[in-house]
Amino acid sequence: MGSxxxxxxxxxxxxxxxxxxVKAELEEWREGxxxxxxxxxxxxxxxxxxxxxxxxxxxxxxxxxxxAGLLHTLEQRYEERFDHFERLDWHHMENLLREVxxxxxxxxxxxxxxxxAGGHPLPLRQPYG
Numbered sequence: 001m002g003s004x005x006x007x008x009x010x011x012x013x014x015x016x017x018x019x020x021x022v023k024a025e026l027e028e029w030r031e032g033x034x035x036x037x038x039x040x041x042x043x044x045x046x047x048x049x050x051x052x053x054x055x056x057x058x059x060x061x062x063x064x065x066x067x068a069g070l071l072h073t074l075e076q077r078y079e080e081r082f083d084h085f086e087r088l089d090w091h092h093m094e095n096l097l098r099e100v101x102x103x104x105x106x107x108x109x110x111x112x113x114x115x116x117a118g119g120h121p122l123p124l125r126q127p128y129g
Contacts, residue, residue, distance in 0.1 A: 020056060020059070020060060020104070022053065022056050025052075025056060025103075026049060026052060026053075029045070029048070029052055030045050033045055033048060036095075036096075036099055037095050037099065038088070038092045038093075038095035038096045038099065040092070047088075048088070048096070050082065050086060051078075051082075051087065051088050051093055051096055052096065052100070054078060054081065054082075055093075055096055055097050055100040056100060058070070058074055058077075058097070059100055059101065059104055059106060063104070063106050064106075064107075065107070066107040066108055066109030066110075067097060067098065067101045067106065067107070067108045067109055068108060068109025068110050069109055071094060071097070074097065075090055075093075075094075078090075078093055
């Protein structure tokens with residue numbers, strides 16, 4: 001089912017706000033999360049659900065801003081909103097945000113321009129040291 005007005009990334013209009021059926025998006029993630037780049041095998045979907053909700057909230061608020069320019073701010077907000085035990089490691093959350101931004105067709109910034117030029121998916125960030 002998906003979003004009410006979701007456009008595939010190749011058809012998305014930069015800066016266009018969308019109405020997102022977050023409940024339907026979560027259902028799609030529930031089934032497809034094992035194939036995502038941020039998924040850790042054996043982890044329950046319920047562990048990711050609050051972070052996905054946060055990512056969609058951020059998307060709805062900042063959909064016109066390239067993700068690359070928001071990451072520092074979003075990291076701070078993520079750490080403020082969730083305690084240490086509830087949140088994902090930042091490198092996993094950053095990858096989750098990238099996948100949500102890509103899914104919604106929102107601008108990614110510098111890395112997103114490379115994807116548009118080459119047509120290949122973005123490389124996911126690796127854990128820090």
